[in-house]
Amino acid sequence: MGKLIAVTGKGGVGKTTISALLVQYMLQKGSSPILVVDADPNSNLNEVFGLQVGETIGSIREDMSAISGTLPAGMAKHEYLQMKVQECMVEAKGFDLVVMGRPEGPGCYCFTNNVLRDVLKILAKQYPRIVIDNEAGMEHMSRRITTTMDHLLIVSDTSLRSMLAAERIVELVKELKLTVGSMYLLLNRVHNGIPAEVKKRADAIGIPLIGAIPEENMVHDFDGNGRPLVELPDDSSTVRALKEIADRLNI
Numbered sequence: 001m002g003k004l005i006a007v008t009g010k011g012g013v014g015k016t017t018i019s020a021l022l023v024q025y026m027l028q029k030g031s032s033p034i035l036v037v038d039a040d041p042n043s044n045l046n047e048v049f050g051l052q053v054g055e056t057i058g059s060i061r062e063d064m065s066a067i068s069g070t071l072p073a074g075m076a077k078h079e080y081l082q083m084k085v086q087e088c089m090v091e092a093k094g095f096d097l098v099v100m101g102r103p104e105g106p107g108c109y110c111f112t113n114n115v116l117r118d119v120l121k122i123l124a125k126q127y128p129r130i131v132i133d134n135e136a137g138m139e140h141m142s143r144r145i146t147t148t149m150d151h152l153l154i155v156s157d158t159s160l161r162s163m164l165a166a167e168r169i170v171e172l173v174k175e176l177k178l179t180v181g182s183m184y185l186l187l188n189r190v191h192n193g194i195p196a197e198v199k200k201r202a203d204a205i206g207i208p209l210i211g212a213i214p215e216e217n218m219v220h221d222f223d224g225n226g227r228p229l230v231e232l233p234d235d236s237s238t239v240r241a242l243k244e245i246a247d248r249l250n251i
């Protein structure tokens, strides 16, 4: 079973940015192949890597009965799903990207979630590292796409609202009895220091603060011009801070 790192937090705090830079860090360390999962229905992790995505897990037909007649002889449903997921995978240098996407038509997410959950269990054995970029909020936790993680990084910016969201996530992890090896708070987009109230809450949240990443204009410029963030130079303050954090995580 590979080491699984999940990134969560309120909307827009930098989960996707951090997930992509973590993948890049691990690739530089030689930890490949990595399975990268974009578990956000509004998927955009591929853009940060400069990759094109075709099919997503959401586009896998929900109505298995409609396709059962066309399943290759002797192929069970889960084998078929695994094959379809494999087809959806974007192969990149050192990592494979699986994109959850949205279900086709008016269907609910249950089927997509179930496929992702089942297939993740199988795939997790084939990759030494797995990184999951989650959607904002806590929905994905309740859907239990992954119940076992080695590291859960809860990202917050320096607003009180995102700290409160981080606190709720910590509570939910306990309530849902998820198995998390270690859970950390990560502050992103820090400028002019950490506000006193946020600092107080960070101290009280009950999980260690693994580090802080500064607000950096270069990240804005890259995103504003559609440049993949993985092309940020090594001397970017975001890349440097992330490296220190990842060193501490020992991933």
Ligand SMILES: Nc1ncnc2c1ncn2[C@@H]1O[C@H](COP(=O)(O)OP(=O)(O)OP(=O)(O)O)[C@@H](O)[C@H]1O
Residues within 6 Å of the ligand: 010, 011, 012, 013, 014, 015, 016, 017, 018, 040, 134, 135, 136, 188, 189, 190, 213, 214, 215, 216, 217, 219, 220, 223, 238
């Ligand atoms: N350290 C940083 N300095 C400056 N801008 C940043 C930094 N980190 C992230 N951003 C910017 O913040 C915005 C949100 O980042 P990102 O998409 O990574 O967040 P997210 O948590 O994944 O959002 P969502 O909840 O929508 O998935 C982006 O425009 C990104 O460029």
Ligand SMILES: [Mg+2]
Residues within 6 Å of the ligand: 015, 016, 017, 040, 133, 134
């Ligand atoms: Mg995101």
